[in-house]
Amino acid sequence: MADWSQLPYDLVHEVASHLVAVEDFLAFSAVCCDWRSVYSAKEWHQRPQVPLLMIFVPEKNGFRNFISLYRNKVCKLEIPEFRGRKSWGSCSGWILTLGLDLTIQLLNPLTRVCPSLPPISSLQHRPNDQQPPPRNDEGGGSFVVIIYGPLYRLALYRPGYTSWTIVKETATLNQFLCVAFRKDRIFALCKAGSLSGKFNHLMLVESRGDILTVYTQQDSNRCGFPVGSVHFFVYALDFINKQWVEVRDLGNRSIFVDKSGCVVVCGPERFNCRSNSVYFVADNMQKMAGWG
Template sequence: MVNHLIVGRRSSPFSSSSTMVDWSKLPYDLVVSIANQLFEVEDFLSFSTVCRCWRLVYLKKHWIPNHHIPWLMLGEYTEGDVSIRQFLSLTRFKIYKFPLPEANGCRCWGTSHGWIVTLSQSFAIRLVNPLTRACLDLPHHSMLRSQGDIEVDWFAAIQKAVVLKVRDDFVTMVIYRYNRCLSFAKYGDGAWTVVPFSNLVYLVNIVCFKDRVLVLTMVGTLILIEMEGPDGPRARCIASPPGDERGWENMYLVESSESLLLVLHYNHRSTHRFKVYKFDIFKRKWMAAVDLGNNVLLIDNYGCTSVSACGSIKPNCIYFAQDNLGSSVVPQQELKMIVFNIKDNRTDVQRLNASSFYDCPVWTTPALR
């Protein structure tokens, strides 16, 4: 009966009709059990405000959700003098607004670990949790400021930033200098570590697969980054690009159900389509894939995330959040999602019945850490 009262009412789990119940008297193990039946992070936020006893579940981080569905971070605007960031929950088709002055005026990249990576106009790089507003300062990246004798526009200083979990350590990696350089830092490092390459490469994507860091070049070559060793980090090519593929607009690496996938994004006259390849570890070759099972790929301009389908999110599909940079400066637009069915090779446009300011939307997984 308790589970029904709390979990069954998704829009408002704790209504005024429950005020006569002394929820703080429930055994702690039962409270944890109730918390772990909540599906969305916003439900758990409401749950944690019921009473001090229930908030302990949050403080002790005993909430283990069954699904981690990323939110789509949209644009920035101000209410009065407060900087607001907007986040779209795809499972609820609802936009949440959070004050986030810590990311005011910054360029942002989403991650799968609760953080967003921010780059400010002073070239400061930080990890920011949009829910808790916790911040972790990373080393200043002095190498970002110039390309030889040419000063670099701060907005274009980093092409891509990711946070990877490598053997229980969180590592931030950045691709910079127009896709030609790669460096990484752990929290607490005093400087960034540069990864040397023997040949000139143009990097487009980074992923951690089975505790190995892999990067993808613009021509589709797969490179293993060995981060530790007596001679420091080094890069080693392990696979060639798939087949005779040409003409893609973007390429992504992603781990999905313990498989490494390569996703090619094609855009011809605003018609979007995708091809997916699975990496054969033993043959070191890419094999065409048409079935992701119950998985879904969420893609933005910078990265790709794999999650399990749930609710209205369809399995074996790609959800692509297109940028809005072709319009005037951060206009208010109707939000649209490109939905590509991998098996049927069919593209649909899903209108989200909401308008918001956005420019480069990024997927990020909310976490209360």
């Protein structure tokens, strides 16, 4: 019989790449020295998964509480890089942090990779400012997109550049709400459309080649305060006819929504979550609720 601890690196990598939950990958990496090689080499490609829910704790130290639905417990993470910084949940395993000195960083709490992004001051450049291209492509084609400021403008950063590239507006009232990535394209949702008044909250997300829009709508009372049930409507972009088609069945997918974005997870059962559901964080309740 083969010795499991003597698998060549390629096979350790292959098995690790089939572990979906970050919790399982960390357990795998602690089994023996050889199995830790993928973790040490930072070569694990994280797949979309049920997010850890970061709970707001008004402390300025480096602790954050997270709910792991997979483990079904509250975990306390100490991340020194968070000390004295404001943080937001983000996508693809990255958390965005902002310091008192207005420096912007990304942090991957798994790998502790913490790249700095250009300072906020570089967002004041005029859109047509030309930047010299970087000497080498450090980021391997990766890039960061932010929506910023009172006008909800869009800016793009590629590793190696020294400042943000501000996206030129095509119309005066293009307030951007959300962006999604699909293959080599960026899709951005603007507030100028006819739906923006009708729905409280619009999100854009990519899933298995589809571009989905998730509309959140909550009933409000006469004074305009949100009360009662929250409703979700999901539409998929029909690329050929350039129209939105309502999605009534998510199949084996579920969508996780919070204020800063959303994530689509395939096969959420393995994370102790239901498929064909929208999970959302309610502003005033600090908890998640399922909706089938």
